[in-house]
Amino acid sequence: MGWISPFTLNRLGMLNMNRRNVDYIARYNDRSAYPLVDNKLKTKLVVAEYGVKTPRLLQVVRQQHEISHFREMSADLAGFAIKPAKGSGGKGITVVTGRDGDEFVKASGARIGVDVLERHLTNILAGLYSLAGASDVAIVENLVQSTPDLARYSFQGVPDIRIIVFQGYPVMAMLRLATKASDGKANLHQGAVGVGLDIGTGKSLNAVQFNRPIALHPDTGLSLGNINIVAWDEMLEMAARCYEATGLGYMGVDLVVDVDEGPLLLELNARPGLAIQMANGCGLLPRLRTIENLKRPHFTPGDRARFAMEEFRKQ
């Protein structure tokens, strides 16, 4: 692996960390809106008012003594996910996909008792996964059943779609597929596969793993060249709507497609990563500047999504 000259990067319009922090996050993201996205519970409540669906909330565990209720609540559940409300980067998320007698089956296939889950809840409340160790709240959500046409690409885990929304316009998107290396998680820096998606069509462009281009999924062996996301315009509009809900000018919107409920919002991110550019094979800067130079912004999320589909179409 060699080096790339900064002039080439400039020519490609690659957004870098310092510029993202100074020119976009600091300028367009109001600090007061951060708690909305850093707390999954608040996110769920606020986006619901704007008609953005999220996985069904089963229980909120706020206090240590409420953990005992979890046992009753989970008694007749087949699948659910336990998440720390303030967790970042997918830390502390435990996904239970089924039951085996008294034991729960995790996404990885491991079987665990209810006591392990209770201990996990304790850890979440103590703030093990939250930023700076602040005390936290655990939320229990309905398990998302990914649509089979997407799920087959992913090694375990649910594939999700990350869309960068800039001032309400979806500007870039990628599909994230879990791998064995990423331990079923959809985090790129842990080894998940990122597949760039054409904003205009929802079709796959390139794929990268560990920042290197690949053509086949390393575990499932499926070609990543012709993935097509259904209901693409609906998802873009949903992402665009999150702008009204939070007021964040530059954010990452993570969506999943549930087999029963359609597109659902998983979480919002006020500091979305830069790897999406590598998955798309193009830089963010030209698109961000297009939006910044708009003389008359569009008012409805639908208009903005349609404008973005026209403007940023690849083929």
Next chain:
Amino acid sequence: MSTRSRTPFYIAIFLIIATGISLAVWRHIELGIPWLTGEQRPVWMVEARVDFDASGGSVTAALNVPDQPPGFHTLSEQAASPGYGFSILEQSGMRRAEWTKRDVTGPQTLYYKVQLIPDPDVRSLPAKVKPVARTVFWEEPEATAVREILEQAKQRSSNPQSMTRELIRLMQPDTGAQNTTLLIAGENYLDLLVDMLNFSGIPARAADGLKLEDARRRQPLLPFLQIHTGEQWLTFDPRTAEQGVPEDLLLWRQGSASLLDVVGGANSEISFSMLRQTIPAIQLAAMQSEETGLGFLSFYELPIEEQSMFRMLLLLPLGALVVAFMRMLIGIRTSGTFMPVLIAVAFVQTTLIPGLVAFLSVVAIGLLMRSYLSSLNLLLVSRISALIILVIFITAGLSVVGYQMGFNTGMTVTFFPMVIIAWTIERMSILWEEEGAREVLRQGTGSLFVAICAYLLMSAPLAGHLTFNFPELHLVILGLILLMGNYTGYKLSELRRFTPMKVYD
């Protein structure tokens, strides 16, 4: 949101940096604080020794002492004389050291010591009252001789200075003129010159100078001639007619007052000895700052204990600068933003190699213990608290074992900030569980690398010297950090990270 103009920001940064640098330059010039460490300045230590025989009653000895001699700063002065009362008096522009004692008999010795710093910029103070020429009467035949010689000197000169020079030349014995021989025969040569100049209307007086040579004892005072031009006193060598004060000449007495008065004693004698010392320029600046009142801008007047604390504190901005540079421009990942600075501060106290060994062993043992703690499933706060206690045990154990084995360096572990180490261990351990040993190694080496860089910068003698003696230079560091915070270009690490993008170019 509109894009605000950055110009005021850059102007502010420029002002901050300019203020810092100009303050530093000003203090360098004004207080003489050196830019580099170890700079030495010469200091002359001159000692006047007064001997006399006391006649049994009360004694008052008054010695004329230098008052702002041209070419020198007075650094300190002191007197040593057993049982005498001592004070320095200023009377009609003269400075006199006065010793007093009742009922003294026998030989007495008094010492007066003064420390002087050569400084060519120092000139003598202008006289408060403009001196006028004294009236002098001559008797014949001297009167005629004087008039003739003065007439001759006047013919050959254009102003008081040149007149004085010509007069001195005419008065040299080797000129062989009759007039000169007649005059010199009768009187003290210097007094004669002074009288003649006053007679011609030029205010003149005698002065005593001391030729400074290293390690000399029993030096005599040399007579010099001074005339007043209407603005200032000018000094002439009465033998060579050379104008000005030579660099190595200390004017001990200027003006007409006597050099030494002893009341109540006899056979008084005065002798001078001198020594050239060198003292660090910085020490000199510290001593001078107390006098000039510019000391409020520096830390020299704080108690020594606070000073050494500030020495440490003032190094921190350098560490912050290194961290900012490494993270924002190079892109090295560290665990905990400023953990490397704190580690570097500890390294400064322990020195690098013992510090590194101690740090690594504490963290390694801590990680082992932490892995046991994690299996206990404790709440976070109690886990960290337990870890802090364990870290203290580890450092205590290392110190004791190290000491028993004969390594005094083992003791240095105690300089590490315990709480920071505990958090480092906690973070590393979580990182290990979540991202694997590779990431731990990566962030760990990143942190240590930054800490070592910060240490190398902070432990440089020059860095310590500049940060402590020119605290205003921190404004420059502040400006640089603010500038870096404005850097939106690519980090060095990103040039590597984005390499695969080459194919899309």
